Amino acid sequence: MDAYTLDSGNGLAITVWTFGATLVEVNVPDRHGRTDNVVVRLPDLRSYEDPALNAYVGATVGRYCRCVTGGRIELDGTVHVLDRNDDGHHLHGGSLGFDKHVWRAEPQAFADRLVLRLRLHSPDGDQGYPGALDAEVRYEVDADSRLTIEFRATTTASTVVGLTNHAFWNLGGAGRTVDDHELTLNSTRYVGFDERLMPLVGPPRPVAGTPLDHTTPRRLRDSRIDNFFVLDDPEWAAEVVHRPSGRAMRVLTDQSGVGVYSGDHFRRPRAGLCLETGAWPDAPNRPDFPSVRLDPGQTYRHRTIHQFQTIGDVHV
Template structure:
């Protein structure tokens, strides 16, 4: 196990963290997968995984250079850590302990993925961590000031990418706060197990019998999640994605597994296990690289700060936000 550290470049004068060095950390197993993470946005840039012939391909979509990541028009959260709150908050506001908090409005009247200068636009500090000979990690830290994007409390966040020799990639999140607040983190990687092209030929399975019903703004409507049995969103048995335009949030009731994505031509298979209550699934139809990857975003339910009937996203001083999502990579030998 080894790690390579390189300087990617510097942020520009207009960046949220202006004129800061951006570093790349590549975790190497030596005889299998390798993972590259940048400190800008705590971004997952490469996941090299072998196919059934032993060929290594990058199975997450990436942009060509740092300038592309810095440009919002070219970077729809590609591989980034999303926070303080993933997905949407209706009317960009919520009440906590009788106090109204107004958030940055970056999606019409609403707040999405942490705001205009969310965690995806920040430069994290990084350190390498190795607690056993079979696993190595890069741990990225960000301190988000009180009132950042409207959120209460100073939030200290650690995002760890852990690579095991077996090919297991783990996202570990921790956060603490100085005041009552809300937190919901996720990773916004666009997965493509073929290493290129579109994801239509991939097969998807989801361990979910319910989804959160959305309105035209992709925010939850009143009422409980809906049963997907027998409908277009029933992926409990593996089936091809085809031309389905997915931008949905699925309820995860069984912690055994969340999703399984496979690609027949390469033989690559990725099984996702998480301790989170839901999974956002997005087929990248609005990305310039249309349908070039599939987002599988484990995390909090959308608009939960305004929905007491949804799983709580509250974090208080003295407590610790914890989240773990694991990606297991395997290869199907037979075509």
Template sequence: MDAYTLGDGKGTDIVVWTYGATLVEVRVPDRDGHSDNVAHRLPTLADYADRDTNAYVGATVGRFCRNVAHGTITLDGVRHTLDRNAGPHHLHGGTHGFDRLVWREAGTERTEDHVTLTLALDSPDGDQGYPGDLHVETVYRLDRETTLTVAFRATTTAPTVVGLTNHTFWNLAGAGAGTGRTADRHHLAVNATRALRFDGDQVPLPGPPSPVTGTPLHLTGADPLGELRVDNFYVLDDPRSWAADLHDPASGRHLRLSTDQSGMGVYTGDALHPPRAGVCLQPSAWPDAPNRPDFPSARLDPGETYTATTRYVFSVR
């Protein structure tokens, strides 16, 4: 495994591992100019390799993130059985998904405006049950405007499904907040008035997304998260403008996320070790999209290129 550090020369640095194409650290200044890591990280590589301690922390998740009901997909009349790693269902790419693999460096770039790292992976036909040889790239770019861009690209040799995301848990208080810190004092706004409804296995229920206005799941940023438990998928209203705002009043750090994805998972990390050590914001394809013709398609065909881009803009208030 290799580790890469990218810096903007103004106090913001990120650390990326080739294991899982994982975003391990994001060090940004607070209102007093003190830089600290705002991405929840695990103590050692062994902890990242241990599924009992690693809830996909910081990883690139795929071939298809989130849930595929009953671990099956049908493409052009052919039924494919995927690895079932969440009871009867398929979750986050399977037992040996992209988060469990060592990616290779496919290029670095440094200009006056940004530094970029590209990591690549080749997933063979039948990997975790998915059809088609898939070539995947994860791109991390940090620019001088304190913006981190995470982009994904993929091509296939046969019809398949793809939905990639980054699974970082954000805690803007920073590592210096001490052991057992949580993001409970953070203010979170999500640019969405609808969310999917799930059953007990996190499989979307039949029917359209439900309004969240007037419910605890309507996240406006007006109040701290407190003890609110969230593990939902939001239908974003204007994600290219902004999808989420996260703010820590104590440090002054602020994160604005924008994306070209139409939905985003939000998880308050209640099953993390330690619990609620960060908030996960996952722009991605919709859960169980391969089996839901009423959801945006996650299909990728030969000759096409899958792309997904998310930008994280850091500032202080």
């Protein structure tokens, strides 16, 4: 396994491991210029390798992020049974998903940005998925304090794809909870879940009048979230503010939804906040949800930007 650090030279620096194409550190200055890591980091590689300790922390998740009910998909009349790693269901790509592999890395330096490209080949039948898939994730930092994560994939046969990053964000730094963070979501609808966190039948539900309403800034100490939110428009997805440090993060994406998890069942409860942009839960089995099908000759693309600022630089 190798580790790469991309340092913008302007305060933002990230560290990525080839194991799981994992985002291990995102170092950002506070309002006084003091830098701290704002994503949860485990103590060592062994901890990342141990499923009992690692809840996909910082990892690239695939082939399909989130759940597939019953671990079953149907494409063109053929049923494919996926690895059932979640009590009879399929979750985050299976027992040996993309988070468990060492990716091939290629660093690149440009005049205005630094890029780390990581690639992984997933053979036909991997975790039950049809088609051989070539996946790529690009981490990019620039001088404007932006971290861009971009996913791409191509396939040799019709399949389903949904990649995401599973970082636990904490703008206050290590050792704290996210209770004193403020979260705003550009979403007035959410996908209803049953007790197993599988989508319920029917269209997305309004957040108005529910504890999931974050259309205006709300402290996370009042929220317990493990839901999927439908974005109202592509302009932005989420804003997170930590007033004690002055750090703020704005999330922009070309995806139509974001999974939000406040980490209540993490081994250090509420140590970080997940903002997983990308495919909708159980979309392979839900024709009423945006399609996640990928055919030969097509390229899957997914781009998300994390813009870091300090309070006072921008209205939040």
